[in-house]
Amino acid sequence: MKNSELNQRRQNATPRGIGVMCGFYAERAENATLWDVEGREVIDFAAGIAVLNTGHRHPRLVEAIEKQLKAFTHTAYQIVPYEGYVSLAERINERAPIEGPVKTAFFTTGAEAVENAVKIARASTRRPGIITFSGAFHGRTFMTMALTGKVAPYKLGFGPFPGSVFHARYPNDLHGVSVEQALESLEYLFKADIAPDQVAAIVLEPIQGEGGFNVAPPEFFSALRQICDQHGILLIADEVQTGFARTGKLFAMEHYPVKADLITMAKSLAGGMPLSAVAGRAEVMDAPAPGGLGGTYAGNPLAIASAHAVLDVIDDEKLCQRANELGAQLKEVLEQVQSKAIAQVRGLGSMIAIEFNDPATGKPSPDITRDVQQAALEQGLLLLTCGVYGNVIRFLYPLTIPQAQFTQALNILKQVLPR
Numbered sequence: 001m002k003n004s005e006l007n008q009r010r011q012n013a014t015p016r017g018i019g020v021m022c023g024f025y026a027e028r029a030e031n032a033t034l035w036d037v038e039g040r041e042v043i044d045f046a047a048g049i050a051v052l053n054t055g056h057r058h059p060r061l062v063e064a065i066e067k068q069l070k071a072f073t074h075t076a077y078q079i080v081p082y083e084g085y086v087s088l089a090e091r092i093n094e095r096a097p098i099e100g101p102v103k104t105a106f107f108t109t110g111a112e113a114v115e116n117a118v119k120i121a122r123a124s125t126r127r128p129g130i131i132t133f134s135g136a137f138h139g140r141t142f143m144t145m146a147l148t149g150k151v152a153p154y155k156l157g158f159g160p161f162p163g164s165v166f167h168a169r170y171p172n173d174l175h176g177v178s179v180e181q182a183l184e185s186l187e188y189l190f191k192a193d194i195a196p197d198q199v200a201a202i203v204l205e206p207i208q209g210e211g212g213f214n215v216a217p218p219e220f221f222s223a224l225r226q227i228c229d230q231h232g233i234l235l236i237a238d239e240v241q242t243g244f245a246r247t248g249k250l251f252a253m254e255h256y257p258v259k260a261d262l263i264t265m266a267k268s269l270a271g272g273m274p275l276s277a278v279a280g281r282a283e284v285m286d287a288p289a290p291g292g293l294g295g296t297y298a299g300n301p302l303a304i305a306s307a308h309a310v311l312d313v314i315d316d317e318k319l320c321q322r323a324n325e326l327g328a329q330l331k332e333v334l335e336q337v338q339s340k341a342i343a344q345v346r347g348l349g350s351m352i353a354i355e356f357n358d359p360a361t362g363k364p365s366p367d368i369t370r371d372v373q374q375a376a377l378e379q380g381l382l383l384l385t386c387g388v389y390g391n392v393i394r395f396l397y398p399l400t401i402p403q404a405q406f407t408q409a410l411n412i413l414k415q416v417l418p419r
Contacts, residue, residue, distance in 0.1 A: 001037045056398070120278065128176060166193050203236040323349040350397070
């Protein structure tokens with residue numbers, strides 16, 4: 001079987017709206033390595049878009065899934081419940097950085113988690129308004145497209161979107177948005193678009209994912225917490241991409257001096273199995289009436305079993321510590337490169353990104369970014385781009401990657417980064 005043959009079949013069988021980055025097709029994978037159908041080996045620094053913090057096919061995840069497969073695959077939790085769902089909720093409740101008693105509900109995708117967080121917030125506050133931020137990515141459903149602060153390609157041609165959603169500016173010093181300016185934009189929304197007593201929740205990513213791995217300053221989160229407390233607004237942290245050891249903590253919110261009321265999670269929660277969750281203050285989570293939350297596949301038993309194994313692996317293999325160690329090595333390499341094209345290296349733990357500008361104009365350069373991505377792929381290293389301008393490369397290697405392979409990847413980066 002050839003990649004070219006499969007590519008032709010894909011074009012004939014699937015719509016162009018499903019954008020596909022790579023021209024090769026996966027045949028098998030192990031930890032941080034992919035092999036395509038022609039036998040080519042690739043170091044995976046994409047990890048299924050931050051889904052595989054524990055790597056491809058971790059033996060403990062495979063074992064947990066196989067064990068559950070032999071018991072039962074599906075009952076629909078809200079029809080016939082099972083212990084694994086309850087015990088996983090208990091484990092997350094113990095560790096989620098949320099004040100007071102916590103409850104957790106499981107769903108299937110990240111977008112589904114965010115949508116349900118909005119539902120819960122509206123049910124709890126009896127208010128309609130949701131505020132999110134420029135550069136945000138929260139999903140591809142209609143509500144999460146409305147929340148998303150990036151037009152292309154996610155919102156093109158799909159409007160109109162649900163109402164009562166407003167965007168403030170996200171702090172970004174590199175692009176001239178200070179914390180003070182971001183907060184002023186929020187206050188302006190309260191004067192121009194929606195009164196604060198009509199806002200149910202403020203939703204933000206502690207570190208923006210698709211927006212370019214922009215890290216929210218601690219003082220920004222502290223100010224948001226104060227505003228939310230003043231006006232009875234809920235603070236929702238979207239940790240779909242930042243969760244489960246990626247930033248050097250189990251949750252990115254552990255880096256901040258304040259706590260959110262609700263946290264959404266997905267991606268690496270179940271190590272490749274479709275599972276998402278909303279954890280929150282118990283009295284807030286209990287606001288929807290029975291039957292208001294759920295879904296046919298929400299909290300699928302196989303995914304739940306895998307998530308239990310993920311938490312075990314993160315603890316037993318010390319992946320939070322490993323994230324910090326690998327991230328420090330990566331940052332050292334990126335910061336050693338002397339190039340006027342490199343605008344900034346940033347991130348926490350192993351959620352690291354590098355942003356490129358045109359040396360002649362100082363403006364964002366998606367061309368340089370694509371050139372680096374393509375050159376790396378030609379040498380067997382898979383990288384992802386992101387950012388509002390498409391000029392950022394993000395690094396999402398499995399945290400279980402062997403040191404020798406990580407060093408090999410760093411050597412490839414040294415060769416392909418602009419000088």
